[in-house]
Amino acid sequence: MRKRIVALCALLLLAGCAGKKERSITIAQQYGTAYAPIAVMRELDLLEQELPDYIAVEWAQLANTAAIRESMLAGKTDFACMAIPPFLIGRDAGMEWRICSGVSRVPMGLTTSDPAVQSLADITPEMRIALPQPGSIQHILLAMAARRELGEARRFDDQLVTLSHPDGMSALLAGGEVSLHFTASPYLQQEQQAGMTLLLDGEEAMGQPYTGIVAVAGESLYRENPKVYQGFLNALEKSIRWIKDNPEEAAQLLAPLYGMEPDALLLEMTAPGAAYTTEVAGVEAFGAFMLEEGYLKAEHPLNTLLFPEAAS
Amino acid sequence: MKKLLRYRVVQRLGWICVLLLVWQGAVWSGRVSPLLLPAPRQVLETFLDRLLYGELAAQIGFSLAIILRGTGIALVASLGIALLSLYSKVFASFADTLCALAHPLPAIALLPLIIVWFGVGYPAVIAIIVHSTLWPLFLNLTAGLRATPRVYVECGKSLCSSPLWLLGHVYLPASASSFLAGMKIGWARAWRALISAEMIFGAVASSGGVGWFLFQNRVMMDTAGLFAGIFVVALIGMLVEELLRLAEQKTVVRWGVSAPQ
Amino acid sequence: MQGLRLQNIHKSFEREGSRHRVLEGVNLTAGEGETVTLLGRSGSGKTTLLRIAAGYDFPDQGAALWNGAPIEGPSPHRFVVFQSFDQLFPWRRVGSNIRFALRTVNPKLSRQEAGERAAYWLEQTGLADCGDLWPSQLSGGMKQRAALARAFALQPGLLLLDEPFAALDCIQRRTMQELLQELCARHHCTVLFVTHDIEEALYLSPSPAFLTAGGREILRLNRDQANQESIRRLLSQPGDEEAML
Numbered sequence: 001m002r003k004r005i006v007a008l009c010a011l012l013l014l015a016g017c018a019g020k021k022e023r024s025i026t027i028a029q030q031y032g033t034a035y036a037p038i039a040v041m042r043e044l045d046l047l048e049q050e051l052p053d054y055i056a057v058e059w060a061q062l063a064n065t066a067a068i069r070e071s072m073l074a075g076k077t078d079f080a081c082m083a084i085p086p087f088l089i090g091r092d093a094g095m096e097w098r099i100c101s102g103v104s105r106v107p108m109g110l111t112t113s114d115p116a117v118q119s120l121a122d123i124t125p126e127m128r129i130a131l132p133q134p135g136s137i138q139h140i141l142l143a144m145a146a147r148r149e150l151g152e153a154r155r156f157d158d159q160l161v162t163l164s165h166p167d168g169m170s171a172l173l174a175g176g177e178v179s180l181h182f183t184a185s186p187y188l189q190q191e192q193q194a195g196m197t198l199l200l201d202g203e204e205a206m207g208q209p210y211t212g213i214v215a216v217a218g219e220s221l222y223r224e225n226p227k228v229y230q231g232f233l234n235a236l237e238k239s240i241r242w243i244k245d246n247p248e249e250a251a252q253l254l255a256p257l258y259g260m261e262p263d264a265l266l267l268e269m270t271a272p273g274a275a276y277t278t279e280v281a282g283v284e285a286f287g288a289f290m291l292e293e294g295y296l297k298a299e300h301p302l303n304t305l306l307f308p309e310a311a312s
Numbered sequence: 313m314k315k316l317l318r319y320r321v322v323q324r325l326g327w328i329c330v331l332l333l334v335w336q337g338a339v340w341s342g343r344v345s346p347l348l349l350p351a352p353r354q355v356l357e358t359f360l361d362r363l364l365y366g367e368l369a370a371q372i373g374f375s376l377a378i379i380l381r382g383t384g385i386a387l388v389a390s391l392g393i394a395l396l397s398l399y400s401k402v403f404a405s406f407a408d409t410l411c412a413l414a415h416p417l418p419a420i421a422l423l424p425l426i427i428v429w430f431g432v433g434y435p436a437v438i439a440i441i442v443h444s445t446l447w448p449l450f451l452n453l454t455a456g457l458r459a460t461p462r463v464y465v466e467c468g469k470s471l472c473s474s475p476l477w478l479l480g481h482v483y484l485p486a487s488a489s490s491f492l493a494g495m496k497i498g499w500a501r502a503w504r505a506l507i508s509a510e511m512i513f514g515a516v517a518s519s520g521g522v523g524w525f526l527f528q529n530r531v532m533m534d535t536a537g538l539f540a541g542i543f544v545v546a547l548i549g550m551l552v553e554e555l556l557r558l559a560e561q562k563t564v565v566r567w568g569v570s571a572p573q
Numbered sequence: 574m575q576g577l578r579l580q581n582i583h584k585s586f587e588r589e590g591s592r593h594r595v596l597e598g599v600n601l602t603a604g605e606g607e608t609v610t611l612l613g614r615s616g617s618g619k620t621t622l623l624r625i626a627a628g629y630d631f632p633d634q635g636a637a638l639w640n641g642a643p644i645e646g647p648s649p650h651r652f653v654v655f656q657s658f659d660q661l662f663p664w665r666r667v668g669s670n671i672r673f674a675l676r677t678v679n680p681k682l683s684r685q686e687a688g689e690r691a692a693y694w695l696e697q698t699g700l701a702d703c704g705d706l707w708p709s710q711l712s713g714g715m716k717q718r719a720a721l722a723r724a725f726a727l728q729p730g731l732l733l734l735d736e737p738f739a740a741l742d743c744i745q746r747r748t749m750q751e752l753l754q755e756l757c758a759r760h761h762c763t764v765l766f767v768t769h770d771i772e773e774a775l776y777l778s779p780s781p782a783f784l785t786a787g788g789r790e791i792l793r794l795n796r797d798q799a800n801q802e803s804i805r806r807l808l809s810q811p812g813d814e815e816a817m818l
Contacts, residue, residue, distance in 0.1 A: 568709025
């Protein structure tokens, strides 16, 4: 009798193991059209096609880059999509990760509800500036513009309010102490339609074009699972090409996801300043600025920040 | 009593040392990434550095000032509501209902409403602290006032006929144990709420408090700074709780009065 | 008329939905400087009568007068010592309780005078060393004596005592009784003294009062009736007390 029970247990255990794929991968991202290639990859099962036999894919949507970083640190995430400055902060703190590809460029900008504010110099210390969080790309772009125009990068660091894009927009439109919002598409366009003025454009702040969202992976994954790494890159490339070749279809596919009309989504995805590309631009410029202003502690040569495939 | 207190402090310190040793051991083992668990020494150095040369001292001062102010407002308000309830049955039933509705609501659940009503600045943080402390204080004060032994009230009435005198010299001292119990709960709730609010709202004027300090270290991935902030939060929380306990020792425990259950 | 005068006092309470009649038209007079001890079975309404004299409760019908004026509420001139052990404020030390009472009633009294009077009465009640203790540190009997010390120190015109010596041993009890008599003689203090102890009632008053069962009537015992035997008989025969005398 006892033998039978043991055998049964063993059988169950074996059955449990057999049902499981060899390894699962987790991809972490945030919400918005900047992450459209990831959404397409998911909707069209592109990654599953690349790695047909032994991969279960999990998609995690996290609230902010700090959470994405922490989940990567905990080993719960394999690939993550984020902006360049949060990636650099993690690398600087000692996280062993690198950029594997670009994902998208999105329009970003600083809007204001106060008609008296014509330039950064008009921002008074009482005004609050909403942005996703300190250390975000919006924060660094603001600091870059502040240094160029006012000679003081950290001028506004004490006036920041951490609010997600939609909350920041509500706060700006509500007309409280938040009178400026550094945000990205589509909130940027929505705010302008609601009568807010665009004070500063992202590329203007940076002084050059840059990649908004990059895909990041751990060095250990790259070393130990080159198949998975390459599979992800291929899927991403396919996804981006598909969006480029079939923009209307892409808009049709993704519209329900974002709760938008396909036409409006298409307009947003093809807006000037928006682009989906694997190319990575602006890493060195961000790195140099953040080092000079003390947002980073050490210098990181470009070849330690990018995987060889991305650098080429 | 002093012996007991010393004993408690020794106990606390002893266990903290044990935890520190375990921590240091984990670091020495080399199996934990310093991004997950920085060495105690590194945390201490970061803490001292931020305290002496950085903004930490100012942030602590800011947090304490704002919580004192919020708790002060809550104290006055709860006293007012409790007294009105003591003298008016109609108001008492209204206040009871209001409290039953509001007391179980965590301040964080009210956050969206608070942002709409008070914005994201100083008034919003004050509103969160007041909400967190007002109800437990009111509940305990009312319980204390209602449970004031009739003998004390009648003795008091024989000595002086002024209601205000009676309040100050009989009702309030007789409610001291309930009041302190309410303060303990209120403080615990307010401190947690404050830190959460600061982490969400960010800097008010040029200071954001300890919660903001924590959040900044998190987004900048400064794990040692994050640990230093967490220790400050825990330490202040513990210190104030000890102070309240000491206040209890000096008053209600000495008087031989325990809180009504 | 000087002194305490309770005329045709009626008092009933609401209890569990029904009216409960406690006193039904009783009369009691205590002249200035007189000590009236009040006997009666448990529940006959002795304490209610005392509370009416103190001004904590008001009669439904009838008049309660002190020195000819209606009693409209509590006053330091009609001070009560309750049965309860805990009637000193626990948040003040024993001595401070007495000084505080003195200075509340008479704000002109200097700190020093109040201190001296408190010390005197603590000594008289055998608590000379207890002034700096907290009430919670005293035994039941000591608490009771401290409450008496506070009442005596206030030198009220009317002392209302509700079984104040019940917790004391016989020696302390005798000391307190003598102290009470001395106080009354010195300050012309009127006393209404509720007790269960027949011997005590007879010792303190030549003609104790007896509240009949159901609070119907107060009998003042005359010289012939004021003895242990007849009081015991009264206590054992509820409802028929008048006929017995």
